[in-house]
Amino acid sequence: MVIRTFFTLLISLLGALLPGYAQVPPRTYCNPMDIDYKYNFEQINERISYRSGADPVIVNHKGEYYLFVTISGGYWHSKDLVNWRYIVANRWPFEDMCAPAALSVNDTLFLFQSTFEQRPILYSVEPEKGTFEFYNRWMPRLPKDIGPWDPAIFHDPDTDRWFMYWGSSNVYPIFGAELDHSKRLAYKSQYQAMFWLDPYQHGWERFGPNHSDPIKPFTEGAWMTKHHGKYYLQYGAPGTEYNVYANGTYVGKDPLGPFEYAPYNPISYKPGGFVQGAGHGNTFQDNYGNYWNTGTPWIAVNWNFERRIAMFPAGFDQDDQMYANTRFGDLPHYLPTQQWQHRDELFTGWMLLSYRKPVRASSVRDTLPVGTLGPAHLTDENPRTFWVAQQNKPGETLILDLEKEHEVRAVQINYTDYKSNIYDNDPAKVYTEFKLYTSLDGKRWELAADLAQLPRRDRPCAYLEVPPQPNGQPRRARYVKYEHGYVASPNLAISDFRVFGKGMGKVPATPRKLEVVRQPDERNADLRWEKVPGAVGYNIRWGIGPDKLYQTYQIWDDQPGALELRALNVGVPYYFAIEAFNENGVSPLSSVVGKR
The missing domain is CATH 2.115.10.20 (Glycosyl hydrolase domain; family 43)
Structure with a gap:
């Protein structure tokens, strides 16, 4: 806690002394890992570049x-x-x-x-x-x-x-x-x-x-x-x-x-x-x-x-x-500064703020059927769907409306190699640049990140912490804007524009009426639960003991409140529980249900 407080004060000091975006040592990481993944040549004879x-x-x-x-x-x-x-x-x-x-x-x-x-x-x-x-x-x-x-x-x-x-x-x-x-x-x-x-x-x-x-x-x-x-x-x-x-x-x-x-x-x-x-x-x-x-x-x-x-x-x-x-x-996790005592200790509590939120794009590639490459894919949490701009040129923008004011802590931009023709990894050509802005009203914008000011490299899964306000408090925003600079691909394509932080409202209630039925085929179990208002999603948690719920299956609230879990071992008793989450945090865990 002392080290995290030090980093907060350091960020605040740099933010007060430097205009715009101040780059400070990261405190957190987020999967997928933010490395310069290399173009792979396994399928070069099929003219596929990724x-x-x-x-x-x-x-x-x-x-x-x-x-x-x-x-x-x-x-x-x-x-x-x-x-x-x-x-x-x-x-x-x-x-x-x-x-x-x-x-x-x-x-x-x-x-x-x-x-x-x-x-x-x-x-x-x-x-x-x-x-x-x-x-x-x-x-x-x-x-x-x-x-x-x-x-x-x-x-x-x-x-x-x-x-x-x-x-x-x-x-x-x-x-x-x-x-x-x-x-x-x-x-x-x-x-x-x-x-x-x-x-x-x-x-x-x-x-x-x-x-x-x-x-x-x-x-x-x-x-x-x-x-x-x-x-x-x-x-x-x-x-x-x-x-x-x-x-x-x-x-x-x-x-x-x-x-x-x-x-x-x-x-x-x-x-x-x-x-x-x-x-x-x-x-x-x-x-x-x-x-x-x-x-x-x-x-x-x-x-x-x-x-x-x-x-x-x-x-x-x-x-x-x-x-x-x-x-x-x-979701974002803290980098360790000591040996942790609890398995959830590194989780920042910065929740996903962007799920299914509306995005306005400066352009969209014309395609049939309508919407195939549209901006709605940017917040669906699916890396296999994506938005494609009309052109890959500087200045293309995306404006994400979080619909409410939130504390914005971090952003992740995940690119897609749509119809890519890159067959080398020359760092002079293959790199990523963009700017991020935040706003309370969609009119006045504050710079949150600028990759042109950082060491140049390719970042297909770029993850950036958003610096706090000059007073050290987390930055508040309703809108987050992406302004394009450069990617090597002939097309500007992004699968997901992910924003993390904390909402100002209430966490969802604990889901009730979790029911678990082990099928005659013991490898499978049918789970049902009662959805709760305000939830964005649910975590089904299970394991071989009531204090060993190490496994997690995440379900979105816009999916059915049921799951056929097909990952169990024959002859092994299991215990199950459920929690709900939204932009504001995570509910208490439900009562544990045991099934043989």
């Missing part, structure tokens, strides 16, 4: 952070988990890396790419400079189709043993093998199966939107975390191209098992809201000892595998149950 990020691994190396992402031509470096600097390594070799493995041990960072061929492990003692060398020349080739694809390298500090885990298939399992450090991490043992998916027992492992497709699901993205002497072998399922992409874990007493399925799976799950999908990431600790779990949200505009990156607070409870907190996981 920015994408997937399969993230964040490594804490000597107190600083390194982010590795699929097919990005390099990696990112950060000292605070919010400001990320892109680096191209001296040995970004062979072909670009897909789902790379990264590991920090002592003063060395190890890096290994997904492959079905022979490939080397790289290492660096100066990754901040982009300097990598060969640790070994070739990992031996495994049998056809075995891998190692989506690899993870694990070093057990208590035994000084090394291991590799991998797998990306709807046929093969997650594999594991011990590595021989004395032989430069060659395979020491025969690879062996760790586990297979079992969608007939684990509802969340079923494929398709809301687990509704009979196609055999995929497992991928292995990762190992050791906690209190137990080994948590994590994996992603059931498929990256759906809202239900999630991370789960098996737990064992030895790095190569045997492993037992965790009945509380999935550990990271975000099927509702703007950011949808949380699978195929990794687990790491920050400099304060807090755990984080990363994942791959789904975008799918130009290609079904167009994605972004998210990170969620995570941890282990008093019973060593692993979890990731995705509740309000696409």
